[in-house]
Amino acid sequence: MIYAKVATETQYEYCIRVASACDIDECVLWPFYVNPNGYGTVNNPRPNRKTIFVHRLAFYGKYGRWPTPEGLHRCDNTLCFNPTHIFEGTHADNMKDKAEKGRASKLMGENHPRHKLKEHDVRNIIAAYDPIIGNSAKLAKEYGIARSVVSNLIRGKVWTHLTNREIKHPTAHRRKITASMIAIVLAQYDPKLRNASALGRQLGISFTSVLSIAKGKVTVR
Numbered sequence: 772m773i774y775a776k777v778a779t780e781t782q783y784e785y786c787i788r789v790a791s792a793c794d795i796d797e798c799v800l801w802p803f804y805v806n807p808n809g810y811g812t813v814n815n816p817r818p819n820r821k822t823i824f825v826h827r828l829a830f831y832g833k834y835g836r837w838p839t840p841e842g843l844h845r846c847d848n849t850l851c852f853n854p855t856h857i858f859e860g861t862h863a864d865n866m867k868d869k870a871e872k873g874r875a876s877k878l879m880g881e882n883h884p885r886h887k888l889k890e891h892d893v894r895n896i897i898a899a900y901d902p903i904i905g906n907s908a909k910l911a912k913e914y915g916i917a918r919s920v921v922s923n924l925i926r927g928k929v930w931t932h933l934t935n936r937e938i939k940h941p942t943a944h945r946r947k948i949t950a951s952m953i954a955i956v957l958a959q960y961d962p963k964l965r966n967a968s969a970l971g972r973q974l975g976i977s978f979t980s981v982l983s984i985a986k987g988k989v990t991v992r
């Protein structure tokens with residue numbers, strides 16, 4: 772029964788399930804598709820198949836209504852779908868909020884010299900990141916870096932030679948396998964749940980790729 776549920780859960784359902792049960796203060800990062808602007812999206816399962824922002828869907832999942840007029844990130848982490856980090860406001864509010872936070876972070880920056888990450892730090896962060904518990908804030912604190920840096924590492928936007936390297940592997944043809952995807956498979960693959968196919972579907976790779984990653988055959992050198 773558990774197998775059937777896990778294997779057939781859509782990302783839409785995953786978002787609602789995680790968001791409605793979410794009771795932590797930290798950012799919860801969307802582990803699946805992220806659009807070019809950095810927002811997680813899913814397809815609405817209803818007939819129109821419209822694309823939905825997962826932070827809006829998470830708000831809906833938690834509070835039973837859609838954020839109006841818009842759902843804005845309190846945490847400025849566009850990957851985050853912790854519903855308690857989403858507040859309602861207008862586009863103008865969002866711009867104002869961004870400007871205020873921009874000023875605040877500039878002031879903070881003077882007192883907080885940027886920590887320079889070493890290669891082993893990057894590898895450790897990727898290995899320690901867990902999309903289910905959403906520990907990016909904890910990792911950021913631990914390594915003395917901004918949470919956005921952790922997000923960018925997970926998304927393969929920075930340190931690309933470590934985080935977003937295309938793996939030369941016979942099963943990697945469908946989609947680039949990135950270090951972030953490897954981290955997600957290692958965190959979520961459970962042979963008892965037999966969720967390799969579900970994970971493969973969610974990540975856009977074959978279930979044999981998932982199994983290869985789980986067995987440690989696909990690694991970032």
Ligand SMILES: [Zn+2]
Nearest residue numbers: 798846851856
């Ligand atoms: Zn957040």
